[in-house]
Amino acid sequence: xxxxxxxxxxxxxxxxxxxxxxxxxxxxxxxxxxxxxxxxxxxxxxxxxxxxxxxxxxxxxxxxxxxxxxxxxxxxxxxxxxxxxxxxxxxxxxxxxxxxxxxxxxxxxxxxxx
Amino acid sequence: xxxxxxxxxxxxxxxxxxxxxxxxxxxxxxxxxxxxxxxxxxxxxxxxxxxxxxxxxxxxxxxxxxxxxxxxxxxxxxxxxxxxxxxxxxxxxxxxxxxxxxxxxxxxxxxxxxxxx
Numbered sequence: 001x002x003x004x005x006x007x008x009x010x011x012x013x014x015x016x017x018x019x020x021x022x023x024x025x026x027x028x029x030x031x032x033x034x035x036x037x038x039x040x041x042x043x044x045x046x047x048x049x050x051x052x053x054x055x056x057x058x059x060x061x062x063x064x065x066x067x068x069x070x071x072x073x074x075x076x077x078x079x080x081x082x083x084x085x086x087x088x089x090x091x092x093x094x095x096x097x098x099x100x101x102x103x104x105x106x107x108x109x110x111x112x113x114x
Numbered sequence: 115x116x117x118x119x120x121x122x123x124x125x126x127x128x129x130x131x132x133x134x135x136x137x138x139x140x141x142x143x144x145x146x147x148x149x150x151x152x153x154x155x156x157x158x159x160x161x162x163x164x165x166x167x168x169x170x171x172x173x174x175x176x177x178x179x180x181x182x183x184x185x186x187x188x189x190x191x192x193x194x195x196x197x198x199x200x201x202x203x204x205x206x207x208x209x210x211x212x213x214x215x216x217x218x219x220x221x222x223x224x225x226x227x228x229x230x231x
Contacts, residue, residue, distance in 0.1 A: 034220065043205060044157070044222040089157065091220075099145045099211060100170055101159035102220060 002027045006090055006105035013080055014113050021075040021108050023090030028071050031093040031100075035064050035075050038087045038107065047088075048075070052095065080112045116140045118223035120206050126229045130195050135226045137189045137206030146189045147207040147220070148181065150174075157205070163189065196230045203227050 003026045013019055023033075032051045036044040048057045048064040050073070056065040063076040077084060087109045091102040119138045127133050139146055148160040161171040163181050180192045189208075193200055206223040 036222070041227075043224040046219055046221065049219045091157070099162070099164065099209065101147065101162060101172075102149075102157075103159070104157040106156050 002092060002094060002103045004090060004092055004103050004105035006088075006108050008108065009106065010109040010111070012111040012113060015080060015082060017080050017112075018076070018078050019080055019110075021077070021088050021090075021110070023073040023075070023105055025071045025073075025090075025092050025103075027094070028068050029095040030068060031095045033064075033066055033073050033090065033092045034102065035062075035073075036089040036091065038089060040087075044089065077110075080110075082112045082114050085110055085112050118206055118208055118221050120204075120223040120226050122226060123224065124227045124229070126231065127196055129198055129230055133193050133196055133228060135191045135193075135204050135206075135228070137191075137208075137223055138187060139189055139206070139208040140210075140221060142210065143208040143221070144211040145169075145209050146181075146183070148191045149205045149207055149222075150202040151205070151225075152199075152202045160191075160204075193228075196228075198230050201228055201230045 005024045030052050034049045035047045037047050038044050050057050050066045061078040066073045087107040089104055089107040091104045093102050121136045146163045149157050151157045159172050161175045161181055162169045178194045183189045203225040205225045207220050209220045
């Protein structure tokens with residue numbers, strides 16, 4: 001059974017800092033991995049999706065990497081801003097089914113202090 | 115940009131009552147899912163739906179739950195007899211499908227907060 005872990009559960013940084021959020025998963029046979037952002041009481045917004053054959057994806061100040069063999073992904077946020085404060089969730093889709101369910105981590109709650 | 119919509123945004127119900135949560139998927143998407151998130155816990159999968167039938171369901175999705183797409187547009191989740199532990203945020207999710215150039219990115223609706231008293 002796939003397990004997704006995100007540590008630490010919460011992180012507080014000063015504005016302007018570059019930071020890395022970690023995600024690990026137990027079964028490396030994945031189809032893809034997706035990073036989401038969730039604001040309090042709201043839905044999930046997709047940030048980046050990495051296929052199993054890819055090593056990284058970039059969007060603006062965000063860069064996500066994937067090391068499938070070691071079961072790890074990182075989300076790098078450059079020059080953090082107070083508006084980046086949110087919970088960041090990592091989710092993986094199994095390699096057995098391109099349209100099958102996502103398994104989520106519990107998320108990392110990020111607070112960027114002005 | 116197209117988006118998934120859900121109604122209502124918040125539903126309060128008494129234990130034992132039936133509730134129907136509604137979703138309008140993105141128009142050309144073919145795969146539909148319901149996930150839920152109990153406060154402070156992980157987002158967890160309930161059911162997936164394709165070609166008018168359930169393709170996968172979790173242990174949570176017991177006989178009290180059902181899904182349908184009655185008119186080809188709305189996608190609904192029905193809980194027949196709600197329990198206190200059904201209180202959660204319910205998310206409708208859709209994707210275009212593999213092999214259609216989308217890499218199967220999943221698009222989440224804003225959620226319906228269900229409160230069972």
